[in-house]
Amino acid sequence: METVLCSDPTALPQPGTTKPSWESLSSVKQSHAQILKSPRRPSRDLVAKLVAVYGKFGDVSSAVRAFAASPWPPDAFLFNSLIQAHVCNSLFLRSFIIYREMLDNGVAPNRYTFPPLFKACSCATQLTCGKQLHAHSTKRGLTGDPFVAAALVDMYMKNGEVNGARRMFDGMKTRDVVLWSALLAGYSQNGLPQEALQVYEQMRRAGVAVDNVAVVSAIAACSQLQELHLAGGGLHSLALKSGFVAEVVVGTALVDMYASCGELPAAKQMFGEMHHKDLVAWNCLINWWAEKGPPLEAFKLFVEMQRSRRLKPNGSSLAGLLPAIARCGSLQLGKSCHGFMLRRNFGSDEFVVTALMDVYAKSGDLVVARKLFDGICSRNVISWSAMIAGCGAHGRVEEALSLFDEMLRRGIRPNHITYIGVLSACVHGGFVDEGRRYFLQMIEHHSITPSLQHYTCMVDLLGRAGLFEEARELIRGMPAEPPPEIWGALMGACRIHGNVKLGKYAAEKLFELKPADPGFYVLLSNIYAAAHMWSEVRRVRGLMRELGLRKPVGWSSVEIGCRIHSFLSGDKSHPDSDEVYERLGELISKAKETGYVPRKEVVLHDVEDDVKESVLSSHSEKLAMAYGWSRLMSGKPIRIMKNLRTCEDCHSFAKFVSTVTHREIILRDAVRFHHIKDGICTCSDYW
């Protein structure tokens, strides 16, 4: 062994010592400088260690310089270190080039060479390259090495080659915990949680001591399965007994599991019990609150994270928070986030930009959403799907479908979510032929098995067009018993077309499947009311009372400056209520002068006409419209959000208001956007 000449004996690795005292980049550089000053040339092993440690500190340039100055020719250890330094700094393509140089210089790769290269193939999704390297490792008899094998299983799994990974695993005679975990994690990461839990069970039966990593992957599988009580509960107990729970990764996996099962209080409690919380743990909590919790709470968590832990949000934090803003539908808040994102240089992060695009689309500003979409350099299937869905929801059906065609022309393969957007667009536009064609194309050309959402879209599309027999045929052809969503869509179509008989049939199915959902009772009562079958209406309403079910309360909001003002139907609690009703009265008079006739048939109670008109005139969206007109500057669009579907009368009224006030009205309801300008709505009147 060569002796290292150095004035400070603690600064350099000494023979026999296990841990070098290179704890910072500056200490490494200092030692390196001393080595260079020394009259004797350093050994290859010492340079290789320097290269590795430079890589770990993220200084790839110094690693390359150290390598270049090493005794020539470099050996395998030196090349391995240089490859590793590049891989751990995400310079994957460069690592392949170094491997090529290694071969060109006649240096034989060894068991240490391949794991980092397979990792590079995993991260850079380079399956072809991975397969070639697999062949190289086999040729050299290295594939049986446990480190190489585990890296290979991981490489195949990360590239979505589940069967390849399994074959690799099955071919191994000795299987350690890391090899098992690579398989288990791979199944979980590929959306196969059942298989992942099976592997976990097999692993335990095989007597392998389960470690923290295996537990994390099994918990992740439970999150996907939303399986909290059997496997999930057992894993939490195991994590507690073994002490793994103290690890931030294990704690985060448990937070995620509780939240994904809808147990937000348990998730928050788990989060509170974690001693150390890193950025991923915070992001996990924020993401779930943004999706399922009160949107403002998600925003508060985002602020709290930065204050209390002094953590800097990354792209995931923002992409996770933005759905909360999208749910609020607040354009102002969306713009603030946009500014924050630009200041923090997330303007080219496609995750963040796609999430922001969705915020603008859901806040009613499709123009900015489209600009953001056009500005994304590498648009993937997710950004295309988001834009297509946005256009469809805004009634820009032709634009949605032409975007879809363009996406196909560019060779982007659509997935099941893309087709949900495409089929919904067809529903919004009443494009029956196109819908049928896309549904078949999805199955036959893209081998996508229709999901519940696809079937629901099709039933909705056919039902709205009055093609009840075709809709029923489709339902009969479904592989499993139709769930409530399907009958709900059919019932909605029955209301539009006054099909009492089929509506009643669908309602009976729904009352069996979801007896406590008030929405379906209301829908049936609406079907009877539209047919003037008032005794049936009373019977259904009576049934609702007996069951203690109440119609969900409708509310609308309008954004004025930085504030959101909400109104219930007939609401008089707003501080400016007098002004709201006075201005609404003006609007109704002006609208009537230009031809607006209240559509009293929309009111479903068996009451006198004047009562119906008074009920109609205080619908929450009308109150919000009047307040917006009163308070927003002249020419500014009025943006309204409604929690339920807008009724036909309010839709018609909004068209007259847009004409008499010369304002654009953008109304987001539970299913779509209505862009109304000069008396015309971009979405069809196809109800």
Add this chain to the structure above:
DNA sequence: TTAGGGTTAG
């Protein structure tokens, strides 16, 4: 010197 893990846009 080398392998497997938690969050993340539609």
